[in-house]
Amino acid sequence: MRNRLYFDSLDKNIQAQAFTAIEKEQKTIGYYGLPEQDIAPIVDYCKSIPETVETIAVIGIGGSSLGAKAIYEFIKPVKSLKRKLYFFESTDPINITTILSKLDIQKTHFLVISKSGNTVETFSIYKYIYSLQSNASAYTFITDPDSPLEKYAHEINASVLHLPDNVGGRFSVLSTVGLVPLALCGIDIQDLLNGAKTIKESFFNDGYLKDTLLKKAVYYAKNHAQYNINCLFAYSETLTYFCEWYVQLWGESLGKFQRHSAFNVGLTPIGLIGPKDQHSFLQLIMEGTRDKSVTFIKIEDFHDNITIPDITLPHLESLDILNNLPFSKLINMQCDSVIEALDKQGDIPVDTIIIPTVTECNIGALIFYYELLTSLVGELIDVNTYDQPGVEAGKIILKKKLEV
Amino acid sequence: MRNRLYFDSLDKNIQAQAFTAIEKEQKTIGYYGLPEQDIAPIVDYCKSIPETVETIAVIGIGGSSLGAKAIYEFIKPVKSLKRKLYFFESTDPINITTILSKLDIQKTHFLVISKSGNTVETFSIYKYIYSLQSNASAYTFITDPDSPLEKYAHEINASVLHLPDNVGGRFSVLSTVGLVPLALCGIDIQDLLNGAKTIKESFFNDGYLKDTLLKKAVYYAKNHAQYNINCLFAYSETLTYFCEWYVQLWGESLGKFQRHSAFNVGLTPIGLIGPKDQHSFLQLIMEGTRDKSVTFIKIEDFHDNITIPDITLPHLESLDILNNLPFSKLINMQCDSVIEALDKQGDIPVDTIIIPTVTECNIGALIFYYELLTSLVGELIDVNTYDQPGVEAGKIILKKKLEV
Numbered sequence: 001m002r003n004r005l006y007f008d009s010l011d012k013n014i015q016a017q018a019f020t021a022i023e024k025e026q027k028t029i030g031y032y033g034l035p036e037q038d039i040a041p042i043v044d045y046c047k048s049i050p051e052t053v054e055t056i057a058v059i060g061i062g063g064s065s066l067g068a069k070a071i072y073e074f075i076k077p078v079k080s081l082k083r084k085l086y087f088f089e090s091t092d093p094i095n096i097t098t099i100l101s102k103l104d105i106q107k108t109h110f111l112v113i114s115k116s117g118n119t120v121e122t123f124s125i126y127k128y129i130y131s132l133q134s135n136a137s138a139y140t141f142i143t144d145p146d147s148p149l150e151k152y153a154h155e156i157n158a159s160v161l162h163l164p165d166n167v168g169g170r171f172s173v174l175s176t177v178g179l180v181p182l183a184l185c186g187i188d189i190q191d192l193l194n195g196a197k198t199i200k201e202s203f204f205n206d207g208y209l210k211d212t213l214l215k216k217a218v219y220y221a222k223n224h225a226q227y228n229i230n231c232l233f234a235y236s237e238t239l240t241y242f243c244e245w246y247v248q249l250w251g252e253s254l255g256k257f258q259r260h261s262a263f264n265v266g267l268t269p270i271g272l273i274g275p276k277d278q279h280s281f282l283q284l285i286m287e288g289t290r291d292k293s294v295t296f297i298k299i300e301d302f303h304d305n306i307t308i309p310d311i312t313l314p315h316l317e318s319l320d321i322l323n324n325l326p327f328s329k330l331i332n333m334q335c336d337s338v339i340e341a342l343d344k345q346g347d348i349p350v351d352t353i354i355i356p357t358v359t360e361c362n363i364g365a366l367i368f369y370y371e372l373l374t375s376l377v378g379e380l381i382d383v384n385t386y387d388q389p390g391v392e393a394g395k396i397i398l399k400k401k402l403e404v
Numbered sequence: 405m406r407n408r409l410y411f412d413s414l415d416k417n418i419q420a421q422a423f424t425a426i427e428k429e430q431k432t433i434g435y436y437g438l439p440e441q442d443i444a445p446i447v448d449y450c451k452s453i454p455e456t457v458e459t460i461a462v463i464g465i466g467g468s469s470l471g472a473k474a475i476y477e478f479i480k481p482v483k484s485l486k487r488k489l490y491f492f493e494s495t496d497p498i499n500i501t502t503i504l505s506k507l508d509i510q511k512t513h514f515l516v517i518s519k520s521g522n523t524v525e526t527f528s529i530y531k532y533i534y535s536l537q538s539n540a541s542a543y544t545f546i547t548d549p550d551s552p553l554e555k556y557a558h559e560i561n562a563s564v565l566h567l568p569d570n571v572g573g574r575f576s577v578l579s580t581v582g583l584v585p586l587a588l589c590g591i592d593i594q595d596l597l598n599g600a601k602t603i604k605e606s607f608f609n610d611g612y613l614k615d616t617l618l619k620k621a622v623y624y625a626k627n628h629a630q631y632n633i634n635c636l637f638a639y640s641e642t643l644t645y646f647c648e649w650y651v652q653l654w655g656e657s658l659g660k661f662q663r664h665s666a667f668n669v670g671l672t673p674i675g676l677i678g679p680k681d682q683h684s685f686l687q688l689i690m691e692g693t694r695d696k697s698v699t700f701i702k703i704e705d706f707h708d709n710i711t712i713p714d715i716t717l718p719h720l721e722s723l724d725i726l727n728n729l730p731f732s733k734l735i736n737m738q739c740d741s742v743i744e745a746l747d748k749q750g751d752i753p754v755d756t757i758i759i760p761t762v763t764e765c766n767i768g769a770l771i772f773y774y775e776l777l778t779s780l781v782g783e784l785i786d787v788n789t790y791d792q793p794g795v796e797a798g799k800i801i802l803k804k805k806l807e808v
Contacts, residue, residue, distance in 0.1 A: 062683025077498045089680050091738065093708035093731035094481045094762070095641040121679055123723045124712045124734060131713040151719040169683075228693060229633070229672060237499040248684035255688025266692025268633060270674065275525055276493050278795060279466025279573075280652035284659025286794030288670025289632060304497035308528045309535040315555040319527045321806040327497035330528060334495065337802035344797070358498070390690030391682060393748070398741035402725040 001199070001365045003212045006343050006350040007219055014222075014380070015214040021379045022372070023204070029386065030167035031371060034174040035197040035364075037164075039189055042176065045140075045161065046183050053109045054083055056184045057099075059129065060113035060177075061089045061121045062248060063169020064142075068178040070245040071363050074238045075187055078303065078358045082186030088125045096125060105133050111181055113142040115163055117149030120398065142176055168386045170249050171371055174364070188360045195364025203372055216351060217373055220267065220293065221380030227293045227349060230267055231285065234297040235274040235335040238358060243271025246370055253374045255390070256383035265381050275334045282338065285348065293349040294342060297366070298335050301357045302328035405603070405769045407616045410747050410754040411623055418626075418784070419618040425783045426776070427608070433790065434571035435775060438578040439601040439768075441568075443593055446580065449544075449565065450587050457513045458487055460588045461503075463533065464517035464581075465493045465525045466652060467573020468546075472582040474649040475767050478642045479591055482707065482762045486590030492529045500529060509537050515585055517546040519567055521553030524802065546580055572790045574653050575775055578768070592764045599768025607776055620755060621777055624671065624697065625784030631697045631753060634671055635689065638701040639678040639739040642762060647675025650774055657778045659794070660787035669785050679738045686742065689752065697753040698746060701770070702739050705761045706732035 009015070026032035058065050065087045072085045086099050110129060114122045130139075141153040142161045153160045164175045172178065174196055179189045202209040220230065232246050247269045255266030272281050274296075285292055308330070310323045322330070342348050353369070355362040378385030413419070430436035462469050469491045476489045490503050514533060518526045534543075545557040546565045557564045568579045576582065578600055583593045606613040624634065636650050651673045659670030676685050678700075689696055712734070714727045726734070746752045757773070759766040782789030 061680060066684070077502045090641050090677075091679055091731050091735045092639070092641045093706045093710045093735070096710060096731065097708060098481045117720060118722060120726065120734075120738070121683075123717075123720065124726050124729070124731065127712050127715050127717070127723075127726065128710060128731075130715060148719040152717050155718045228695060235496070237494050237496045244684075251685045251688035251692075255690075255692030257691050264691055264693055266688050268672075268674070268688065268692070268695070270672070273494070275495055276465060278798065279525075280470070280648075281655045282798070283792045283794040284655035284670050284672065286659075286797065287661050287668055288655075288659030288672070289668055291632060291672070302497050304501060306497045306500060306532060308531050311531050311534065313527075313531070313556050314559045315552040316521060316527065318522060319531075321803070322524065322528050322531065325528070325806075327495050327500065327528065327532075330524075331495045331497070333805050334524070334798075334802055337805060338798040340801050341797040388687045390687040393690065393745040394682065394686070394738075394742040397744050398738055399725070401737050401741060402729075 001362065001369065002354045003209065003369070004352050005212060005216055009215040009219040009222070011218050011222065014218050018217060018376050018380055019210070019214060022375055025375065025379070028166065029375075030164050031171035031174070032200070034164070034167070035193050035200050035368065037193065039179065039193070042179050042183055042189065045159070045180065048159070049109055049184060052107060054107040055086060055103045055109070056083050056111060056181050057086045057088060057103065057108050058111045058113060058181050059088045059122055059125050060111070061119060063172050064113035064122070064177055065089045066170075066241070066245045066248050067173025067367070068181045070242040071173070071178065071182055071187060071192065071360070072185060073241040074358065074363050075360060077238055079186075083184060085181055085185050088129070089121065091121050091124055096128065108138065109184070110139045111142060112139060113177055114149060115144055115169060117143055117147045117152070140180070142180065170252055171386070173245070173367060191360040192364035195361035196368035199365045199368040199372065209369070213369070213372055213376065217376035217380060219349065221377050223349070224265065224267055224381055227291060228266070228268055229270060229292040231270045231272055231281075231292050231294045232297065233272040233274055233277065233294055235331055236299050236302075237273060239297060240273055242363070242366065243273065247271050249370060249374055252388050253378055253385045254381065254383060258382045259384060260382055265383060267377065274338070275331060278334070278338060285342065286345070290347050296335055296339055296350070296352045298332055298352065298354045299358060300332075300354055303357055304328060405766065405773065406758045407613065407620075407773070408756050409616060409620055413619040413623040413626070415622050415626065418622050422621060422780050422784055423614070423618060426779055429779065429783070432570065433779075434568050435575035435578070436604070438568070438571070439597050439604050439772065441597065443583065443597070446583050446587055446593065449563070449584065452563070453513055453588060457511055459490065459507045459512040460487050460515060460585050461490045461492060461507065461512050462515045462517060462585050463492045463526055463529050464515070465523060467576050468517035468526070468581055469493045470574075470645070470649040470652050471577025471771070472585045474646040475577070475582065475586055475591060475596065475764070476589060477645040478762060478767050479764060481642055483590075487588060489585055489589050492533070493525065495525050495528055500532065512542065513588070514543045515546060516543060517581055518553060519548055519573060521547055521551045521556075524799075544584070546584065574656055575790070577649070577771060595764035596768035599765035600772035603769045603772040603776065613773070617773070617776055617780065621780035621784060623753065625781050627753070628669065628671055628785055631695060632670070632672055633674060633696040635674045635676055635685075635696050635698045636701065637676040637678055637681065637698055639735055640703050640706070641677060643701060644677055646767070646770065647677065651675050653774060653778055656792050657782055657789045658785065658787060662786045663788060664786055669787060671781065678742070679735060682738070682742060689746065690749070694751050700739055700743055700754070700756045702736055702756065702758045703762060704736075704758055707761055708732060
């Protein structure tokens with residue numbers, strides 16, 4: 001993975017302070033340790049799921065689903081996988097019925113993922129599905145040790161796996177939360193962790209990414225009042241759900257009351273897919289208010305050899321310049337053209353991330369890169385990156401309404 | 405459709421001026437007239453497509469695909485449709501190969517949609533597909549009268565349909581661009597237009613929506629420097645692609661140089677789906693910078709009778725408050741709880757749109773409502789709502805790269 005900034009940030013002291021803070025933080029915040037975990041227990045667990053199971057269904061929402069979905073949807077188009085993966089993550093009845101119509105419930109293993117064991121969406125859906133499939137062996141529960149949910153699982157003799165200590169939902173994709181569903185589908189989870197490890201080592205051991213990550217974080221934090229919107233413009237449809245994962249990670253981590261002030265702060269994430277969104281959102285970036293930074297993600301090699309054929313269409317001869325061009329080259333030329341057009345504006349902060357190809361290792365790297373960047377920016381804008389107190393108010397109101 | 409504002413706007417004069425400007429504009433801008441069009445030619449055209457065609461594939465991007473996709477994905481889960489609809493809208497080779505693997509090319513009719521006839525994405529994909537299927541009867545071209553693309557279509561003896569005059573891509577969903585693919589799939593396009601017509605008449609003939617739309621547009625325009633982000637928070641997965649259509653409509657129409665100043669202005673659209681994004685983006689709205697307005701869309705009746713069963717889970721008895729609740733009631737209670745929590749903040753502009761149920765008529769109404777709102781806000785912030793000059797720079801750079 002390569003990351004090139006088209007802007008600079010010269011605040012060496014702030015960069016050094018941020019690095020020191022993160023070095024300290026990594027001793028207590030759980031996600032930093034995930035790349036080095038031993039996956040043997042997960043591999044063993046996977047062997048306990050019968051070969052007759054054709055489908056894995058995650059019942060979970062937010063941090064319990066977005067990460068695994070991002071990786072599954074990235075890898076699925078290029079790898080023949082062992083099982084299909086579905087996600088129940090909405091109380092929309094049409095959505096529940098539609099997903100159920102796609103799977104054979106007798107050949108499905110359900111992973112019920114909830115840290116607390118009282119997520120409204122997860123348990124309303126679980127109750128409904130349990131009324132259709134009451135065989136406890138069809139379920140595995142992923143939750144905190146000794147939670148009421150673990151006690152329930154033991155009561156019905158279902159499998160239980162634990163969440164690691166001190167890993168919040170949106171930072172949990174490289175823990176059991178993401179690794180279990182992905183491993184069950186045949187995703188290479190060791191490769192995923194290896195990718196994350198390369199980024200971690202590069203950052204903490206003075207590698208090539210340390211300087212870039214620090215510069216980018218300091219630039220984003222320092223200019224957050226002007227550039228309060230951070231667009232991720234990924235040039236591949238395979239990264240659609242990665243963008244959704246990024247939106248949660250960035251928005252929920254950085255939109256907060258500051259720790260040492262009375263102010264609301266926040267950086268607003270936007271996920272875009274190229275070239276499609278050149279025909280949707282690009283106009284706003286080019287000519288709209290100067291409140292957006294843009295990070296482009298390019299895939300260097302799509303390992304797909306389809307090429308625009310050498311056909312001349314009468315009256316449309318000007319399109320012959322496309323002939324004999326591989327699509328993978330075209331999409332990257334489109335990306336380069338937009339980067340050049342934005343960079344020329346002079347007041348839009350642009351950077352590019354290039355990943356070599358569509359593999360588990362590369363998405364693992366991208367994930368850890370964004371987790372580190374989020375931690376750095378959170379530290380710099382003085383928020384608690386790892387909590388989400390703002391979502392409680394709605395939950396309390398809902399509980400009151402339900403109790404009436 | 406009902407629309408309730410939780411904020412007020414008392415600028416009666418500005419509202420009256422905006423209404424006068426739109427009344428004048430509707431005589432020249434094409435989209436305003438679409439609800440009254442005669443659909444007989446489209447119905448006749450559809451009869452020319454053989455019953456053996458099982459799949460319709462649109463080759464088009466941006467305004468040529470987003471509208472039809474929004475309506476198709478809204479209706480599909482609740483209606484048994486005649487044909488499947490796919491969209492080729494990316495030069496990502498993995499995406500092209502994946503879609504092709506899902507359809508039988510011999511039983512597919514391709515709609516190639518391009519106003520200009522020189523869209524790079526559309527014609528690189530068309531050339532590739534034409535190399536696999538060179539039978540001209542498998543294609544219909546939708547383009548401007550007398551365009552080079554029409555001449556090409558005549559040359560190969562393929563069908564041609566015309567785009568109406570003076571209707572830009574992002575306002576074209578209720579023209580041939582959206583109606584043809586939808587009608588071929590069995591969507592009731594007359595009902596769609598009827599829905600749009602109710603909104604149009606309500607606005608122009610002093611109906612209940614006139615006052616609300618004007619107040620909302622004036623509030624958004626007047627406060628655009630503070631509230632520069634407009635979130636659409638739709639409580640149903642069926643509205644996922646409607647949100648994408650909204651993002652193009654709003655972003656590409658309103659992100660511009662002002663007509664009579666030197667300034668870049670813009671309003672940034674964000675599409676959210678509830679309750680999923682309560683676990684992703686809500687924290688940022690609740691505690692982040694006060695730069696976001698939020699419009700909630702609720703579906704009153706999902707016509708789906710699934711209910712949370714009356715099951716008590718040992719150790720999880722607190723979840724019994726969910727028992728016997730229909731999911732359609734739960735999802736709307738979740739929405740109401742978030743509305744209440746946001747409204748309590750006092751400095752987040754909130755409004756709600758309630759549509760009765762999932763039908764063509766209701767999505768037609770929602771579309772026309774948003775088109776009118778976009779036109780009003782564009783007029784008020786002094787931009788040309790209907791052009792997109794900012795996307796040209798990247799196209800010119802790409803052309804140079806291709807010619808090397």
